[in-house]
Amino acid sequence: MRIRGDDRERAGRSLADAHLAGRLTDREYEQRCLALVEVGSYSELDQVLDGLPEQRGIHVEDLLVTTRERQAAVEWLDTRLAEGRLTVEDHERLMPRVRATQRRGPLVQLVRAIDGLVDPLERATATDRLTAALADGRLTAAEFADRSEKLADCYTDAAVEELLADLDSTPLVVTPDNLRSLPSQQRRLCDDDRQQALVLLKGALDKGRLGLTEYDLRVRHSLAAATVGDLGQILDDLGTPAQIYRRPRGRIRRAVALLCFTAVSTLMGYLVIATYRNPGAFCAASFVAVVNLIAMLSIPSKNQPDYLTGLRRKRLPGLLFAAGVAAGVLLFQLPHG
Structure with missing residues (x-):
């Protein structure tokens, strides 16, 4: 139209x-x-x-900024400088931004942010953290220079914290499981962290979990890794395998059978004593009961693998059961008179 x-x-x-x-x-x-x-x-x-x-x-x-609005922002900066709430360096950095801002919205945000400007001591502390990160390998020289320039343009505490969020200096124990559990996968790695990874890879090579070619490849990738997430992908399959409980077949059935045999053999012994008054039969029945009780207790369980430290082999319960059966046979060979 x-x-x-x-x-x-x-x-x-x-x-x-x-x-x-x-x-x-x-x-x-x-x-x-x-x-x-x-x-x-x-x-x-x-x-x-x-x-x-x-x-x-x-x-x-x-809306485009008028001359009057821009002058008001300049006067606001000068007032904050006179009150000591703004350093000369910050005043010199902010003034060009105020004069160059064309729209009203960004200018208002800039003026409101003046009251939350970074304290000079906090800015110096942030610079020290960047320098330490450069020294221990968390930042390269190019990354250090880039972040230093960004720090000069950070005017609020929140902006500084965001810039340094991934530069945690807390000592890190490098294991696949630990790397996987860290909440921040963007945390920067230092040289000590990479050295721990090389030791872990060497151990995997010695145990035969890695071939020589794959070991060399992972070493190069570990040295080039910048964050916890990068290193975690390299070491993820070298973690400790989860222990899975496998229920032995026939354990419950064997335990029930031994328990029943112990009860029956004991009852037989007392019946023999009551009928024939034979002390030898009582001794044999008691031996059967004790042998089968030991056999039952030697069966491993999920919560308590062994009651007797000497009965750890799988064949011992069966041998003790056989001994109990032999004792039962001898029981019936005893004289009745």
Whole structure:
């Protein structure tokens, strides 16, 4: 839809007002006036009025800054400097940003952030942390230079903490399970961490868990790893395998059988004593009971593997059971009189 003549004239007056208010420089004003002559639709007109109050649907944060608003921000910086809440260095760094900010929203955010500026001591501490990270291998020289430049542009405590969040200096025990359990996988690795990884890889090589070619490859990757997550991927399959309990077949059945045999043999002994009054039968029955009781107790269980430390082999319960059976046979060979 082609624009009407009065709308074009109104746009011209808006450009002139913006120029007088300082929203537009002389060059920007001339360029927009030339573009206004060529516009043929309202969408093109909105582009000419970009950042001005007359633009359709514009938000307050997107308005171009006036000279008065920019001067107020400069005076705010000067006041904070005079009150001692702003250092000379911070004032010199912030002033160019205030003068270069074009939109109202970013300028307001910049002024509001002044009250939460980083204390000079905190900035020095952050610089020391970066230097320590460079010394112990958590940062390369290029990364140190890049973060130092970013630190100079950090004006709030939150921004500094975000910049240093992955530079934890707490000693780290490098094991696959420990690396996997760390909450921050972006934590930077130091030279000691990488050295621990090399020791772990050497142990895996000596145990035959890694071949020589794969060992060399993992060593190179470990030396190049920058974060805990990177190193965890290299060492993940070298962790301690989980111990899985496997229930021995026939354990319950064997225990029940031995228990029943012990009870029956004991009962038989007392029946023989009551019927034949034979002390030898009592001794044999008691031997059967004791032997089978020991056999039953020697069967491993899930919570308590052995009651007797000497009965650890799988064949001993069977041998003791056989001895109990032999004693039972001898029981019936005793004289009855």
